[in-house]
Amino acid sequence: MPYSSHSTSHVQNKVSQIFSIISAYRYRSATIPDRFSEFTPDLKKQLSEAVSCGETVRFILPAFPFKFTAKGDGRKTLGSLPDKAEAFALQTLDGFADSIAETYAGGATVVIVSNVFRENPKIPDADVFAYHQELKSLALSLGLTHLEFVRLGTLVGSDLEEYFDNASKTCNLLDGPLAQAVDLEGNESHATLMPHINDTEAFKPSIFRERKSIIRLSIHESNNVGKITLDLFPPSTNPGFLTPWHCAVAVLADASVRIIDISTVDIAKFEVITNHMGRPWLLREKSDLFDWGLMELDFEPLFPCGMLVRARAGCGPYKFEDVNMNRVRQLALSTAPLLLRGFTMKVEKEVFRNKARELGNIQMWPFGDILEVRENADLSVMNVLTREAMPFHYDGCFKTVKDETTGGWIPTPPLFQMFRNHAASQSKGGLTIFASSRNLIPLLGPDTVPIEELRRLKWKTFTTDKEAFGSTQLLRPFIIPHPETGVDIFRFHEPWPESKCAPGSGVSVHVLVQPPAKGNAISESLTRLMYDRRVAYRHHWKEGDFIFNDNAMTHHTRTAFENGHREHWRVHVN
Ligand SMILES: [Fe+2]
Numbered sequence: 233m234p235y236s237s238h239s240t241s242h243v244q245n246k247v248s249q250i251f252s253i254i255s256a257y258r259y260r261s262a263t264i265p266d267r268f269s270e271f272t273p274d275l276k277k278q279l280s281e282a283v284s285c286g287e288t289v290r291f292i293l294p295a296f297p298f299k300f301t302a303k304g305d306g307r308k309t310l311g312s313l314p315d316k317a318e319a320f321a322l323q324t325l326d327g328f329a330d331s332i333a334e335t336y337a338g339g340a341t342v343v344i345v346s347n348v349f350r351e352n353p354k355i356p357d358a359d360v361f362a363y364h365q366e367l368k369s370l371a372l373s374l375g376l377t378h379l380e381f382v383r384l385g386t387l388v389g390s391d392l393e394e395y396f397d398n399a400s401k402t403c404n405l406l407d408g409p410l411a412q413a414v415d416l417e418g419n420e421s422h423a424t425l426m427p428h429i430n431d432t433e434a435f436k437p438s439i440f441r442e443r444k445s446i447i448r449l450s451i452h453e454s455n456n457v458g459k460i461t462l463d464l465f466p467p468s469t470n471p472g473f474l475t476p477w478h479c480a481v482a483v484l485a486d487a488s489v490r491i492i493d494i495s496t497v498d499i500a501k502f503e504v505i506t507n508h509m510g511r512p513w514l515l516r517e518k519s520d521l522f523d524w525g526l527m528e529l530d531f532e533p534l535f536p537c538g539m540l541v542r543a544r545a546g547c548g549p550y551k552f553e554d555v556n557m558n559r560v561r562q563l564a565l566s567t568a569p570l571l572l573r574g575f576t577m578k579v580e581k582e583v584f585r586n587k588a589r590e591l592g593n594i595q596m597w598p599f600g601d602i603l604e605v606r607e608n609a610d611l612s613v614m615n616v617l618t619r620e621a622m623p624f625h626y627d628g629c630f631k632t633v634k635d636e637t638t639g640g641w642i643p644t645p646p647l648f649q650m651f652r653n654h655a656a657s658q659s660k661g662g663l664t665i666f667a668s669s670r671n672l673i674p675l676l677g678p679d680t681v682p683i684e685e686l687r688r689l690k691w692k693t694f695t696t697d698k699e700a701f702g703s704t705q706l707l708r709p710f711i712i713p714h715p716e717t718g719v720d721i722f723r724f725h726e727p728w729p730e731s732k733c734a735p736g737s738g739v740s741v742h743v744l745v746q747p748p749a750k751g752n753a754i755s756e757s758l759t760r761l762m763y764d765r766r767v768a769y770r771h772h773w774k775e776g777d778f779i780f781n782d783n784a785m786t787h788h789t790r791t792a793f794e795n796g797h798r799e800h801w802r803v804h805v806n
């Protein structure tokens with residue numbers, strides 16, 4: 233619906249929210265000073281023009297030309313076709329646009345301009361063509377809805393023969409204004425990748441005719457004036473600021489994910505893992521973590537955190553009873569959440585309980601060990617057993633013991649949550665979102681709170697008395713060592729006023745800093761970070777899913793759901 237009927241303040245509010253998302257996603261170069269503030273007035277003006285008319289906010293990104301060298305010593309990539317690196321990059325871009333669409337009804341679209349025909353004679357035209365076709369198929373298979381692709385093929389045909397016949401002629405017909413629209417400064421190292429094309433309105437897609445309202449994105453380091461530089465991967469995985477056509481996704485021996493240029497690693501330490509079509513997909517460092525005995529498994533990194541374990545195509549199904557829980561424990565500590573899909577299990581609590589015992593020590597609650605997570609008005613565990621949305625939290629935040637040294641109360645949260653899904657039939661919502669400290673901590677900085685400042689701060693929280701927890705005022709640090717591995721983890725609870733939930737489920741949270749407005753700003757910015765698409769994995773449950781989640785490394789929440797039945801068994805393990 234157009235926003236023209238809305239007040240100026242409504243438009244300004246939406247512009248401000250969208251601007252915050254763009255600002256948070258911009259990449260700050262280590263060598264080029266950031267001057268984004270100089271671009272702010274123009275950017276807000278562009279956003280206001282779109283929002284006041286209720287139009288989609290449109291971005292344009294010249295990127296994804298083709299896959300670079302896949303052979304010989306200089307090999308950077310796994311092959312000439314898109315792989316897991318492109319999948320992650322497309323998910324990053326779609327997540328960026330989707331987070332705008334979540335706050336603004338007009339939505340957002342990223343238009344990817346990928347076109348290098350005749351510019352790189354070493355790359356066969358057929359490879360370039362196939363790369364772009366597969367890129368679009370990949371976006372479709374991933375269910376990404378905020379991306380559009382523009383290339384010569386869009387203008388001159390959809391099959392290879394037609395492309396060859398017409399692309400050369402069209403290259404000479406398409407116009408310079410496109411190059412200006414996408415290369416405002418003309419000084420990028422990859423400027424030659426842009427189309428060199430002459431004038432004809434007839435061949436211009438609408439995206440180029442509307443270029444005044446398009447916000448320019450870039451994959452090159454910049455000062456963020458006139459265009460905004462984006463990292464195409466979650467920053468925690470991409471210390472080298474690589475682009476997917478120059479690299480591969482690698483799962484390292486400790487199960488962490490890194491974006492790497494293959495020419496920089498000892499390839500003998502890695503296995504090339506293929507996807508279900510037999511195409512090179514990612515690299516995996518050789519490690520016992522991935523040896524699960526006779527089970528032939530895929531270990532697929534989830535976006536932007538966590539890992540999916542399932543039987544390789546043509547293998548399985550395997551019984552959950554046969555899973556080595558030591559491996560599960562090791563892997564769950566290395567990558568959270570750990571999702572096992574397609575494993576069978578007798579629907580018996582005793583089987584579930586026995587496997588939990590193999591994982592560690594079960595934590596008991598007044599209701600017992602296994603909680604049936606479904607609508608249930610008889611148990612008082614806040615809004616866990618309702619259909620309403622929940623705040624980001626970690627389990628056991630309010631389960632406390634008295635610290636004999638200080639006399640204060642300290643939480644004793646369980647280390648793992650172990651879930652088995654029994655029903656995921658809700659038509660909409662009911663997602664569980666897991667936000668990992670591994671992804672969040674690298675995003676702390678001048679736009680949020682620098683980690684060193686956060687180390688000095690504390691937050692105060694309270695919830696009313698429940699059957700098993702609550703009623704004590706808690707004072708907690710933001711950054712603490714992981715109880716098992718010792719690495720920094722982030723701890724917080726999303727503020728949840730009673731106005732958002734059923735009576736008694738509210739949680740008050742205050743950051744202890746003066747003035748209070750600063751505390752509120754920090755609280756809001758940390759909450760936004762937990763929901764950031766580069767931090768949080770959004771899980772759509774499938775019946776039979778098992779999830780093993782490191783409750784210390786992550787926060788989690790559930791989105792509201794309306795219809796259908798949603799049920800898991802959950803047990804806490806230390
Ligand atoms: Fe929870």
